[in-house]
Amino acid sequence: MASKSNVLDQPVQPLNDAAGRDEMIRFENVSKIFDSRGERVQALKDVNLSVARGDIFGVVGYSGAGKSTLLRTINGLEIPSTGKVLVDGADIGALNGKQLSAARQNIGMIFQQFNLLLSRNIFQNIAYPLRLAGVSKAETKKRVYELLDFVGLGDKAKAYPEQLSGGQKQRVGIARALANRPAVLICDEATSALDPQTTGEVLDLLKKVNREYGITILLITHEMDVIRKICNKVAVMEGGTVVEHGGVYEVFSDPQAPVTSRFVSSVLDHRPGTEAIEHIRKTHRGQLVQIEVKDEGSSDPFLSRIARKRNVDFNIVYGGVNELQSRVFGSLTVELLGSGPDIELALDDLAQVAEIRKAG
Amino acid sequence: MGTTNWELLWPKIWTALLQTLQMVTIAMVLASIFGVLLGLVLYSTRPGHILANKFVFALLNGVINVIRPIPFIIFIVAIGPLTRAVIGTTIGTNAAIFALTIVASLSIARIVENNLVAVDPGAIEAGRAMGARPLRILFTIVVPEGLGALILGLTYMMVALIDATAVAGLVGGGGLGDLAMVYGYQRFDSTVMLVIIVFLIILVQLAQYGGNALSRKILRRG
Numbered sequence: 001m002a003s004k005s006n007v008l009d010q011p012v013q014p015l016n017d018a019a020g021r022d023e024m025i026r027f028e029n030v031s032k033i034f035d036s037r038g039e040r041v042q043a044l045k046d047v048n049l050s051v052a053r054g055d056i057f058g059v060v061g062y063s064g065a066g067k068s069t070l071l072r073t074i075n076g077l078e079i080p081s082t083g084k085v086l087v088d089g090a091d092i093g094a095l096n097g098k099q100l101s102a103a104r105q106n107i108g109m110i111f112q113q114f115n116l117l118l119s120r121n122i123f124q125n126i127a128y129p130l131r132l133a134g135v136s137k138a139e140t141k142k143r144v145y146e147l148l149d150f151v152g153l154g155d156k157a158k159a160y161p162e163q164l165s166g167g168q169k170q171r172v173g174i175a176r177a178l179a180n181r182p183a184v185l186i187c188d189e190a191t192s193a194l195d196p197q198t199t200g201e202v203l204d205l206l207k208k209v210n211r212e213y214g215i216t217i218l219l220i221t222h223e224m225d226v227i228r229k230i231c232n233k234v235a236v237m238e239g240g241t242v243v244e245h246g247g248v249y250e251v252f253s254d255p256q257a258p259v260t261s262r263f264v265s266s267v268l269d270h271r272p273g274t275e276a277i278e279h280i281r282k283t284h285r286g287q288l289v290q291i292e293v294k295d296e297g298s299s300d301p302f303l304s305r306i307a308r309k310r311n312v313d314f315n316i317v318y319g320g321v322n323e324l325q326s327r328v329f330g331s332l333t334v335e336l337l338g339s340g341p342d343i344e345l346a347l348d349d350l351a352q353v354a355e356i357r358k359a360g
Numbered sequence: 361m362g363t364t365n366w367e368l369l370w371p372k373i374w375t376a377l378l379q380t381l382q383m384v385t386i387a388m389v390l391a392s393i394f395g396v397l398l399g400l401v402l403y404s405t406r407p408g409h410i411l412a413n414k415f416v417f418a419l420l421n422g423v424i425n426v427i428r429p430i431p432f433i434i435f436i437v438a439i440g441p442l443t444r445a446v447i448g449t450t451i452g453t454n455a456a457i458f459a460l461t462i463v464a465s466l467s468i469a470r471i472v473e474n475n476l477v478a479v480d481p482g483a484i485e486a487g488r489a490m491g492a493r494p495l496r497i498l499f500t501i502v503v504p505e506g507l508g509a510l511i512l513g514l515t516y517m518m519v520a521l522i523d524a525t526a527v528a529g530l531v532g533g534g535g536l537g538d539l540a541m542v543y544g545y546q547r548f549d550s551t552v553m554l555v556i557i558v559f560l561i562i563l564v565q566l567a568q569y570g571g572n573a574l575s576r577k578i579l580r581r582g
Contacts, residue, residue, distance in 0.1 A: 075489055097493065104491035115486035119504040119578075128500075129490040176490075 024184060024216040025051040025074060029083035032069050032240075043069040044080070045240040051218055051233070053183075056210050058227040058248070059220045060263055061237035067220040070237070074186050074218065075107045076100050088183050105133055108177030108215075112189035114169040116161040122148070122172050123157040129179045147175040151205060167198035174205060178213070185209060187219035191226060203230050224263040228252070228324060236260045253294065253329040270320040270331035277359060280317050286335040287343050288317065292355040295327035302353045303334070310346040312338030333359055364551055372539060377559060379453055379534040383525045387457050388518055391464030395517075398465060399472020400498065406477070410484070410494040410502075424466045432463055433527045456525070456533030464521055471513035479505045508579035515571025519564050536560055 032044040043066045051057045059067045072078040073085045076092045085092045090103055116125050123144055130140040148154050151171040161169055170190060177185055187206070191199040207230050209215050221227065227234050227248060234252075235245035236259060243257040252268065255261045265271065271290060272280065280288070291303075307314050314334045321330030336343045350356050398420065404410050405417040430438070436459040440450040443458050479502050487497040503510075526537025536556050544553025 077485065077488060101491040101493055104489060107489075109486070109489040111482060111486065113482050115480070115482035117483055117486075117501060117505060118480075119507065132490055132492055132496070 022053050023050050023086075024053045024055070024088060025049075025057075025218060026086040027070070027073070027083070028086070030070070030073060030080045030085060031082045032066075032073070032078060033081045043240055044073075046083070047240075047242055049235055049242060049245060051216060053216055054210070054214055055233050056206070056217045056219070056231045057233045057235070058231035059218070059235045059237055060222065060224060060227050061220075061259075062222060065237040066240040067237050068188060071186055071188055071218065071220050074184070075104050075109060105129065105180045106182050106184065108174075108180075108182040108185040110170065110173040110177050110185070110187050110190045112192050114161070114166075114173045114193075116169055116172055116176075118161050121158055121160050122153065122164075125161070125172055126175045126179055129176060133180050143179060144175075147178060150178075150208075151175045165198070166194050167201055170194065170198075170202050171205065174202075174209065178209065178215070181213070183216060185215050185217045187217065189221055190219060192221065192223070199226070200229070206230055224267040228267050232325065236263065247325070249325045249327050249329070252324055268320065268322055268330070270318075270322075272318040272333055272359065276318060280333075280335075284315065284317050284335045286315070286337040287347075288359040289334055289336060289347060289350065290357045290359045291332045291334060291350065292357075293321050293328065293330040293332060294355070295329055300353065302350070306346050306349045306353075310338070310342050310349065312336050312342050312346045364549060369552060373536075373556065373559070376534055376536045376539040376556075379528075380522065380525050380536045380563070383453060383457050383460060383528060383533060383535055384518065384521045387460035387464055387521055390457075390461045391468050391517070391521075392514065394461070394465040395468025396472055398469035399476070400503075402469055402473040403476040403502070404494070404498060406473070410497055420469070424470055427463070427466055428470070432459070432524050433530065435459060435463060436527060436531055451532040453528070453533045453535075455531050456528035456535075459531075460521060460524055460528070463524065464517060467520070468514065468517055471517060472510060475509040475513050476502050476506045478509065508575050511571055511575040511578060515568060515575070518567045518571065522560065522563055522567065536563075 027047045027049045030044055030047040031042070034041045034043055045066075047066075047070060059070060061067045069078055073080050073092065074087055076095070079093045084094070087103065087107060090099075092100070092103060095103055117128065120128070126144045126147055127140050130143060135143065145154070145157070148157060151174055153168060153171055153175070156164065156168065156172075161172070164172065173190075174185075185206075190206075191202050194202060203226060206217060206219075210217050210230075219226070219231070231248050233246070234248050235242045236251070236257060237243065238257070238259045244251060244255070244260045251260060252264050255264045265273075277288070303314060306312075314336055317333050317335050319330060319332035319334075321328055321332075336346055338346070347356065347358075401416065402420050402424075405413040405420070407414065407417065427435070436456065439459055439462070443450050443455050447454050447458050449455055483501055483505055484497055487501045492500065525533070525535045526541070528535050529538025529541055536559055540553050540556040540560075543549040544556070
C-alpha cells in the first residue's frame with residue numbers, strides 16, 4: 001500500500017503506447033464500493049487500464065462484472081472510492097461541479113435504452129447539448145442538420161422519439177453524443193436492446209465515428225460479437241476486476257482466463273466441446289488432433305505435405321477459421337488414419353509447424 | 361315540489377355558481393403556484409435526487425403528511441385564527457379560498473412530487489452525462505418530461521377543489537355546494553338539489569375534459 005500511495009503522489013505524465021499514440025483514458029487503481037443499508041458491495045477492485053487516443057476499446061463481461069460502474073467513472077456519474085480516472089489528462093474525481101460539467105461535454109455517452117427526451121422532437125434532442133454549451137441558434141441549427149445527415153436521419157428532424165425504431169433512436173443518441181465534438185464516446189451496452197441486423201448498422205456507424213472524427217470509443221457489452229466486429233482492444237472483466245486485456249486478435253486467438261475462453265467460444269466455435277467430440281467419435285475412430293491455425297504469413301500446405309510423407313490420411317471433422325483485425329485464425333480438428341507408428345511420426349511433424357493438441 | 365319558486369331561485373343558483381367558480385379558480389391558481397414550487401422542492405430534495413437534502417425533505421414531507429389527512433370540514437374551522445390573521449375575518453368567500461388554497465397547495469405538492477418521481481431516470485442520467493447542472497436538469501428535463509402526467513394530476517386536484525367548496529358554506533363562503541345543502545338537506549327540496557347537482561356534474565366534466573385534452577396535447581408531443 002505504501003508504494004501505491006507513492007505512485008499516486010507523483011504528477012501524472014501522459015503516456016505513450018507502443019504505436020506512439022498518446023493516452024486518452026487511464027484508470028489508476030480504481031476501486032468502487034457501494035454501501036447501501038449496511039451492505040457493502042465491491043463493484044470494482046483495483047482496475048488499471050489505459051486507452052489510447054483513437055482506440056475502439058471494448059470491455060466485456062457478464063452482468064455484475066462491474067463494467068457499467070467502470071464506464072460511469074469516466075464521466076463522473078460514479079466517483080471511484082479509491083484510485084483515479086484520467087480523461088484527456090484531467091482527473092475526473094478532482095473536478096468541481098462546473099469543471100465536471102465542462103469535462104462531460106468532451107465525453108459523449110450513449111445508452112442501452114437510448115435515454116432520449118420524449119417531450120422533445122429529434123431536432124430538439126440533438127440541440128439540447130448544444131444549448132447547454134451556449135452555442136448560438138444559427139450555429140446549432142447548422143450543426144444539428146450536419147449530425148442528422150451523418151447518422152442518416154436527415155428527414156427525421158421533426159419526428160418524436162416515440163415514432164422511431166430502436167435503431168433510429170440509437171442513431172439520434174449518437175448524434176446527440178457527438179454534438180459538442182467530444183474527444184471520447186462511451187457506450188453503455190449500446191446495441192443490447194437491438195436486433196442483430198440493427199446492431200450491425202449501429203456498430204458500422206460507431207466505426208465511422210471513430211474513423212472520420214478520430215473519436216476514441218470505450219464501449220461495454222456482454223456480447224463478444226460486438227468486440228469482434230469493431231474493437232481493436234479488449235478488456236475482460238469478472239467480479240469487479242480486469243482478468244485479461246490486450247489486442248483483440250491476441251486475446252481472441254490465445255485466451256488465458258477461463259471466462260475469456262467462454263466469451264471467445266460464444267462467437268468463435270472452432271474447438272469441439274466434450275459433447276461434439278462424443279458425437280464425432282461415433283463415426284470417426286482414428287486419432288483426433290486439434291490444430292491451431294495462426295496468421296503467420298506462411299503458404300506451406302503442411303497438412304497434405306505431412307500426410308503424403310508419412311502415408312496417413314486425414315479427415316477434417318470440426319473447425320473454423322475467421323478473420324479478425326485483418327488477420328486469420330482458427331482451429332481445425334482432424335482425424336488421422338494410418339498405422340500407429342506413422343501417425344506418431346505425423347504428429348511429431350505437425351507439432352513442428354503448428355500448435356497441436358490430441359483430442360478425444 | 362310545486363312550491364319551489366324558481367323565479368327566486370335562479371338568481372341564487374347563478375350567484376352560487378359564480379361563488380364556486382371564484383373559489384375554485386382563485387384557489388386553484390394560487391395553489392398551483394405554491395403547490396408546484398413546494399412539489400419541486402420536495403422532489404429535488406428527496407434522498408438520492410438532484411438536490412438531496414434530508415432536513416428540508418423531512419420537514420416538508422412531515423407538514424404535508426400531518427395536514428393532508430385532516431378532513432377539510434375540520435381543517436377550515438381549525439385554521440380560523442390563522443385565517444383571521446391573514447384575511448382579517450374567518451367567514452366569507454375569501455376565508456374559504458384561504459383554507460382551500462392551503463389544502464390544495466399541499467396536495468398539489470404531493471401530486472407534483474409523485475409525477476416527477478415517475479420520470480425515466482435514464483433521461484436524467486442522460487442530462488447529467490451531457491453536463492447539465494441540477495437546476496437545469498430539473499427545469500429542462502424533469503418538468504417537461506413529467507408535464508403530461510402533471511396536468512392530469514392538476515385536473516384531479518381541480519375536481520377535488522370543486523368537491524371541497526361544498527364545505528365552504530360552513531364559513532359562509534357560499535357556492536353551489538352550500539345551496540344544495542340548504543335546499544336539499546335542510547329544506548328537503550330535492551328538485552333544487554338535483555338541479556344543483558347537475559350543475560356540479562357539468563362543472564366537473566368540463567374541468568376533466570379540459571385537463572384531459574391539454575394533457576393529451578402535451579403527451580402527443582407537439
